[in-house]
Amino acid sequence: MPSATAKSYFWKAVRDSFPFVFVAGPFGLLFGVLAAEAGLNLVEIMSFTVTVFAGSAQFTALQLLREEAPTLIILASALAVNLRVAMYSASLTPYLGAAPFWQRVLAAYLTVDQSYSLSIVQYEKEPQMSLPQRMAYFFGANGLIAPVWYSATLVGALVGAQIPESWALDFAMPIAFLAMIGPMLRTLAHVVAALVSIVAAILAVGIPYNLGLLVAGVAAMMAGAQMELWLKRRGRFA
Amino acid sequence: MTNSGTPFDPVTLWIVIVGMAVGSFALRFVFIGLVGSRRMPDWMLRHLRYTAVAMLPALVTPLVIWPSATDGQPDLPRMSAAAVTLAVGFWTKNVLAGIIAGAGTLYLLLWLFG
Numbered sequence: 001m002p003s004a005t006a007k008s009y010f011w012k013a014v015r016d017s018f019p020f021v022f023v024a025g026p027f028g029l030l031f032g033v034l035a036a037e038a039g040l041n042l043v044e045i046m047s048f049t050v051t052v053f054a055g056s057a058q059f060t061a062l063q064l065l066r067e068e069a070p071t072l073i074i075l076a077s078a079l080a081v082n083l084r085v086a087m088y089s090a091s092l093t094p095y096l097g098a099a100p101f102w103q104r105v106l107a108a109y110l111t112v113d114q115s116y117s118l119s120i121v122q123y124e125k126e127p128q129m130s131l132p133q134r135m136a137y138f139f140g141a142n143g144l145i146a147p148v149w150y151s152a153t154l155v156g157a158l159v160g161a162q163i164p165e166s167w168a169l170d171f172a173m174p175i176a177f178l179a180m181i182g183p184m185l186r187t188l189a190h191v192v193a194a195l196v197s198i199v200a201a202i203l204a205v206g207i208p209y210n211l212g213l214l215v216a217g218v219a220a221m222m223a224g225a226q227m228e229l230w231l232k233r234r235g236r237f238a
Numbered sequence: 239m240t241n242s243g244t245p246f247d248p249v250t251l252w253i254v255i256v257g258m259a260v261g262s263f264a265l266r267f268v269f270i271g272l273v274g275s276r277r278m279p280d281w282m283l284r285h286l287r288y289t290a291v292a293m294l295p296a297l298v299t300p301l302v303i304w305p306s307a308t309d310g311q312p313d314l315p316r317m318s319a320a321a322v323t324l325a326v327g328f329w330t331k332n333v334l335a336g337i338i339a340g341a342g343t344l345y346l347l348l349w350l351f352g
Contacts, residue, residue, distance in 0.1 A: 023333050044251060051259035056290065060297055061254055065246055074254050079261045081297075083289035089269035090283065096270055108267035170307040171316050171344055175323050177298040179336030182327020184291045193288040194295045201296035202303070216296035217289070224288030225281070 006136035009129070013118060013140025020114040021148050027055050028149040030176055031062070032156020037169060038066055045157040050150060053109065056180060057082040063173055069210035077213050088116040092138075095123045099135050107138055115141035189231060193224030315347030 028049070035045045052058055061078040069077075088111050096107055118141045123134060163169060185191050197220035204212030302320040304310040323340030327333060 026334060026337065039246060040251070044248075044255065048255050048258075051255065052262050054258075054262050056294065057258065057262060060293070061258060063297065063301070065251065065254065071250055071253050071257075075257045075261065077293070077297075078254075078258055079265065081290060081293045082262055082265055083286055085262070086265045086268060087283060087286035087289075089266050090286075093269045101271075104271050105267065108270055109263060111266040111270070168307065168344060168348060171305065171319065172341075174298050174301045174305075174316075174320060175337055175340040175344070177294050178302075178320055178323040179327045179333045179340065181291065181294050181298070182324050182329075182336050183331040183333060184294075185328050190288065190291045193292045197292050197295035198299045201299040204296075205300060213293070213296050217293040220292030220296065221285050221288045224292060225284040228284055228287075 006130075006132040009133045010136040010140035010143065013122070013137045014143045016118050016122070017114060017141050017143070017145050020118075020145050024055075024114070024145050024149045025152045027176065028152030029156040030172055031055065031058055032153040032158070033160040033163060033169065034059075034156075034173060035062055036157045036160025037163070038062060040157075042154075042157050046150075046154060049153040053146075053149075054082050054085065054112065055149075056177075059173060059176060064210060064213075067210060073210050073214070077210070077217075080214060080217055085111050085116075088113075091120060092116065095119075095134050096131070096138065099131055103135055107135070110139065110142045110146065112142070112145075114145050187228075187231075189224045189227040192227040193220045196220040196223040315344055315351060318347055319344035 031049060032045055035048065040048070048058060052061075057078045060081045061074055064074040064077060089108065092107070092111065096104065099107070115138060119134070119138045122137055123129065129137070181194060185194060197216050200216035200219045201212060204215050206212075207215060298320075302317060303312060305313050305316045307313075308316075319340045322343040323336045326339040327336030330336070
């Protein structure tokens with residue numbers, strides 16, 4: 001058993017993940033606060049955050065719940081926001097796919113932006129890592145972040161309802177989303193997808209049942225994919 | 239436990255929570271758990287790459303243009319805060335920097351014009 005070296009990779013990942021504490025902490029806090037403000041009780045908020053474990057999808061569902069969108073639309077839209085984790089799952093499969101079943105179940109639950117981005121960089125940097133070492137690193141990438149996320153949500157949920165209206169928390173959600181979008185605009189194709197998304201959302205505002213969000217999302221996704229192809233053909237894809 | 243806002247129908251809420259828990263897990267498990275080492279088609283990966291950046295702007299745009307706090311009237315402090323958040327997030331690639339800059343802009347302008 002290479003458990004000693006696997007253990008050191010676990011702790012390396014915990015150290016590497018440290019900067020993400022300052023993302024997961026405030027985000028978890030904000031989710032707890034906004035969910036409490038929206039009228040969810042402590043059990044509901046914590047069940048939500050522990051079982052779903054996906055920040056942007058949770059914020060999306062919360063916003064659509066507040067808009068009283070139909071249940072199916074809420075689910076479809078929030079899961080669509082989270083479709084990227086399917087891409088992460090696909091991209092991790094060559095590295096972790098041979099692990100024991102229970103480890104893959106746990107790894108699937110723990111597949112989030114932070115653990116994915118840290119791990120894929122590490123695996124590419126040290127291709128000779130063994131499977132147990134890779135798994136240990138992947139779990140370590142959540143060893144600190146997951147507890148921070150849960151406890152920050154808990155704190156937010158506990159203080160949430162006491163925050164006065166003058167703090168203008170109505171706009172915390174848009175600011176949180178916009179702050180997430182900024183760093184996503186890595187290539188021209190991402191920028192095009194975002195622009196199509198904005199324009200389509202404005203045009204689709206009259207579509208009932210909040211379906212406009214899904215329509216705009218699909219249009220923007222296709223625009224991004226087409227732009228990527230076009231840029232590739234011109235040999236300028238960055 | 240108190241409900242300060244509009245409480246949702248608990249049944250709807252629990253359907254959403256359970257549905258999202260199952261759905262999110264399925265999305266994460268489908269490849270690493272079931273597909274194994276088979277390769278995914280390029281066109282699928284190409285579309286999945288843009289899901290977040292395609293959905294989130296569509297979600298946030300109406301909230302920025304027609305904010306609920308002003309009964310849907312376009313509002314200078316909120317629009318400016320949105321623009322600053324996006325710009326700072328883009329240039330710094332730092333989510334937290336975007337949030338702080340955006341919240342700072344919002345509070346400053348609400349204090350000046352509010």
